[in-house]
Amino acid sequence: MRIHAKMKMADLVQFNFEILAVIQRLQIPFGFKDKSIETVCRESSINVDFFLQLAQWFNERENFPQQQLIDHPPHWLVTYLHNTHQCYINYQIPRIEKEIEQLESMTEIPDQTAALMIRFFKEYIKEFSEHLDDEEQVTFPYVLDLEKAINGEMTSEQFRDKYSEYSIDKYLDHHSDLEEKIFDMQSILLKYMSPPSDNCHFTNLLLEFYRLGKDLKDHTILEENVLIPKVRQMEAELKKRPSFF
């Protein structure tokens, strides 16, 4: 199906429920009634092209609108990524944590194994939070200021003084792979744990991991293929300006 601005927002969601993630991350409120995508976006002050590109990508994974997304103002994407973080921290991670803790009460799983999984996941949460904190406290503000410097809302001197030690390469130096451990957890649960009788709970836990892993992959694509190239472009542009040195 062709997704376009005049179609009804509710029809779009019915057509592909995964697009709810985009709606949530752009903080578009529900209660669409019969409004078109265009109208809903306008009412929420979201650029309709930006929304459509993300929705189309969710609908056709093989066609990532890289260049179009790079061409938008970076703060749109930063807001999107920030809202994704909130969703992980406030909802997805605590929910999985709770489910893992329940493993302890499952009698067929040896106490030690349950304790081990809990420990592994707690370690992961710590790493996950540090990763997100670093982006929220350092990388995102840097990107937003860089955009301001490019637009002239901040002088090149101010920018240079504030970030004399930082560039996007610094961020990449300790940019850890968040999906890896999620896939490891999946393998361990699926292949190496003794089969539990409470299949429902166990299956649900695996599905949660699957969903988070998939979502993190999308998140990484947006960071690596849109945010970072965009920042590199802006860094190069700012350096070219005579006032920078």
Added chain:
Amino acid sequence: MVKILIVEQSYLVRKGIIHILKQFPEIANIEILGSHLGVEEVLEHFMPDILIINTSLASLIADEKLKGLLSDSSRVIYVIGTALPYESPENQFSVFDSKISITRKLAPYIKGAGKIKEPEESEELTPREKLILKNVALGRTNKEIATLLHISTHTVISHRKNITRKLDIKSVSGLTVYAIINGLIKMDDIS
């Protein structure tokens, strides 16, 4: 299973390549990029066995850089935007080639990559691999393990790759969990 990264700017060509690749059951994962931007980051974490890249995009990335990011066993295939002469190199195909001709060119690469990754031996860990895994789980570095077992660091790395492939577990903490569940080490050993 074989992992492939396609870097091609044309939507139609990308779709065509994906369509051809879907004929091969060996292929587990296809990632797609529409420009050279971000190629380095994707290569680093995705580690494809085969990179299919349009020559005009490949020319935007320094050769050494590309080589440095690909593992020794990965192969590069170039997509050419013009027609190719009859006996062109094996690692190139043209957008004007027929489906059969492109399939023929890709097949040896895909089968080759499939074989390297999945030898006919069992997926059980060998005693040697178990020993290496035990040491990894105990928190030892590749260098420490090499010294301890009187082997080269290179051998340790190669064992670790095999362990990860067989178990589907990449991270050290994941391997530690496996080692404890399977009694290779005890919970107390790691605290």
